[in-house]
Amino acid sequence: MSLLPTMLERIARARVDLRMGLPVILTTGDTAILAIAVESLSAARLADLRDLGQVSLALTARRAATLKARVYDEDIARIAVPTDVELGWIEAIADPADDLQTPMKGPLTSARSGDATLPRLAIALVKSARLLPATVYVALENAGDFALKHDLTLLPQSATEPLLNKSSPLHPVAAARLPMEASQAGRLHIFRPEDGGEEHYAIEIGRPDRNTPVLARLHSACFTGDVLGSLKCDCGPQLRGALGQMGTEGAGVLLYLNQEGRGIGLANKMRAYSLQDQGFDTVEANHRLGFEDDERDFRLGASILRELGFSSVRLMTNNPGKIAMMEKTGITVVERVPLKVGENEFNRHYLATKASKSGHML
């Protein structure tokens, strides 16, 4: 018998550690780093890191571009943290909130030599913990002993990377009848991933025939739009519009994917909104934070559809990326059903940006 956690369990634990401000140890076997997410870094832990050696800061190339810092590792920049700077210096580099008041940060010296494999992995982990994509780290010797002594999570890079890049299998947990305004014949299914991540939902309307293409919608969570009726986006009207059409046709399936803020999480989405208040558009705001325009994993949608027994859909969307991803993951899209609802004076610019920069169909 072994109660030792599996790699998947260790990664889930590492996500929580990072959110709590605990360091995690990443190793290639030959080399190792001790990494802490900038978002949850405390002054005391920064001092601890400094006792261990030269502290570096890893950022995404997106964030580095805003800061005009040199990028020598394609998607990652590694920046030396001067020994005399305080925590606020690091936070201001990672978080764009005050970029406009203090545009000149640094000077920032990017590392050219050495390997970016482990800092890159640290950024991927921090992103999957829905934190700002920035991490501080120090090189570590005798990582195994250090991890044991300090009771820290240690992740070997070779076993972690493939699991982080893989879409976690989802399993049905519970389902029940749910009469709704859009249709009394509703049924809500809950799906839980194996990796300890967010649960996702499927709302089935009627009893759609599994052998013919089903009217389907992949909806990404939007607390502000879906629940609060925010006028900054079109999510609320799209959600209700899609359910309404399924109710009218008497059959359909709406996947409610908990990928808030195009996969960056609600806290980061609010950071993006704050940047939008400063004049940046939805894509620029994501980039300034260090994210790509869209960090969602649409493979989830395909796997839920398959689990429910569907293999072809009439997809309600204006986003060609969703259609491409469905087709790639083996779900046939026989028809695109446009879903143009909810345009108003507050979201007009947002919708225009999605059309011009993200290829959305008008």
Ligand SMILES: Nc1nc2c(ncn2[C@@H]2O[C@H](COP(=O)(O)OP(=O)(O)OP(=O)(O)O)[C@@H](O)[C@H]2O)c(=O)[nH]1
């Ligand atoms: N990062 C970020 N996310 C946003 C912003 N506005 C809305 N969102 C999120 O964007 C997602 C909207 O996704 P969808 O409704 O699937 O929209 P879509 O990709 O445009 O595709 P279709 O609606 O199918 O055409 C939700 O997760 C929202 O929370 C924003 O300004 N920044």
Ligand SMILES: [Zn+2]
């Ligand atoms: Zn929205």
